[in-house]
Amino acid sequence: MTPEALTPERILEATEEVLRRYGPAKATVVDVARALGVSHGSVYRHFRTKAELREAVTHRWLGRTEGTLEELTASPGPAPEKLRDWLATLFEAKREKAGGDPELFATYNVLIDESSGVVDRHLTVLEDQVRRILEEGVAAGEFEAPDPAASARAVFAATARFHDPAHAPGWRSPTADTEFDEVVGLLLRGLRP
Template identity: 65%
Template sequence: MPSTSETLTAERILEATEEVLRRHGPAKATVVDVARALGVSHGSVYRHFRTKAALREAVTKRWLDRTSERLAGIAAAGDRAPEQRLRDWLAALFEAKRHKAGDDPELFATYTVLVDELGGVVHDHIADLTGQLTRIIAAGAESGDFAVTDPATTARAVFQATGRFHDPCYAREWTAPGIGEEFEALVGLLVRGLRAVG
């Protein structure tokens, strides 16, 4: 149990919440469990997060943001051609989701439940990801690498087309034999479709 002399921060609460969710699952995890794990009163937790729902939303957003932050660096990598950035970004998204599902299946299952409950957090996450894709595709359009007139619409289409490789409802398929080849085939098809004719 952490020392109560440590400053109680929102980040410490979120770390403890994640551990409590891993152990108890979303149905049984309570704010009291989080407080107990931190060695504080549940009132101390409520001073940072006014409701259990606010705490769940914050911990889910933190979990989703880890993926967004990792991908943002690829989206902004101006030293790579847009096509390579697109391929790298899609591969990193697939890999991040596979790792989350495979490395910590209990927590992945817990977050899948929470994500279903928290539509606003998911909407914001998808908007962030499609925004990153839009920047990559817009850079390709500006450089003449992609024959695209509406980068935002194209980004949403690419995101939806690759859903099998990042939407948690497909997680069981992510370890299937040949899934990597299927991913590469789809990305190749999409990139060929985006390329400028010439």
């Protein structure tokens, strides 16, 4: 690949592959450059440090889920159904990442610990999406939430078992879907006016 054809997106794609192959402890910028057929200096022209590259790849990974959930947030429909669908989509996305690519999921858990600013921004985006759904529900008379931002944080905290990576080992439990439905049902009943 010529340095002119090198883009940040292509570097992030290669970085994911290198992380999948070597893990976060052994993956280097030199490995990424080698996978792209360029010098490591070419990678550093787009990402000044290894930490910046790792933050960007973490942001990209988390952003995929944010985009899908934003589509749900912006879609028309009753707020209770939208909130249920939003929470179910988040749960399934996290479960798919954990089960579908366990090596990369484990790698991202390490990177997430290093990138607290990226994770904090991600959580803020997700809580804001829930807040917007709650506000729609309040405006339509479907929810009662005097402080939608506080209620969004509470909904997010109450459902952490279904999206926080610390709980990933339990996501494939035979009772996980039933437990999810019970928690979400309880939340939705509690939000009714």
